[in-house]
Amino acid sequence: MATRRAQRNVYNLLPRLEEKPVKPPRYISKFRPSVKREAQENKAQWKTMGPAKVAVPSPKNFLQKHSKEPKLPPRIKEPDSKKLPALSVPRRTDHPVMGIQSKKNFINTNAVAAITGLPKKPQPIYVDRRQGDKYLLETSGLFPKYIKKKDYGVTPKYVTRRNEEKKRAQKEYEASILEDLKKRAMKHLSDEERRNLLQGLKKNWEEVYREFQNLPVEIDTIPKKLYKEKLESQMKQLEHDIEAIEKHKFIYIANE
Helix, strand or coil: CHHHHHHCCHHHCCCCCCCCCCCCCCCCCCCHHHHHHHHHHCCHHHHCCCCCCCCCCCCCCCCCCCCCCCCCCCCCCCCCCCCCCCCCCCCCCCCCCCCCCCCCCHHHHHHHHHHHCCCCCCCCEEECCCCCCEEECCCCCCCCCHHHCCCCCCCCHHHHHHHHHHHHHHHHHHHHHHHHHHHCCEEECCHHHHHHHHHHHHHHHHHHHHHHHCCCCCCCCHHHHHHHHHHHHHHHHHHHHHHHHHHCCCCEEECC
């Protein structure tokens, strides 16, 4: 029934022609002829490995051993006009002088030299233990031979010059600091004021430490814990201030 009703629809009274979709013309690039021409021209170069007509290296030009090492310049021969140094030993072709005799009595001469000569001084030595080896005393470092030098104990010139430069630099630095502090209206503490300030800080530390020692052994409440932490922080701050004052010799404070 449903199919009959669909066939009896008003829209199906007149027959319809089937409309086929029209395809647009195919796109053809305007560079197509030039690309074809270039591909045809370069096609012959791709038939071999690499570009055509390339010079092939000769098999005789292979890498040889030590060829990449740096070479020394050629040796310059010395001219023949220079004489060779005199040798301390006779040459192989030299012959000894024969027939020369001496009337000197070497036995008596040596005996007289031994009797009249001064005895040799024994070389100072030392041993490391009772039956140990012997060593020269002069080269051991135990013999004070350097105290006989003229400049022994004299400060070297470079050390004196360095100390003078250091003092000069320190003075210039202190002068610049004083000038800067004068510009900033800073006050320099004298030695007596610095000493009094240090003694006062130490006295305060002793008082805080005495209070810290008077704390009970068992701290079981929050107020006690807070009081203990307060004393510890005060002691730590006083120790820091004491260390800073003892470390620095010059102390400056702002004028209020």
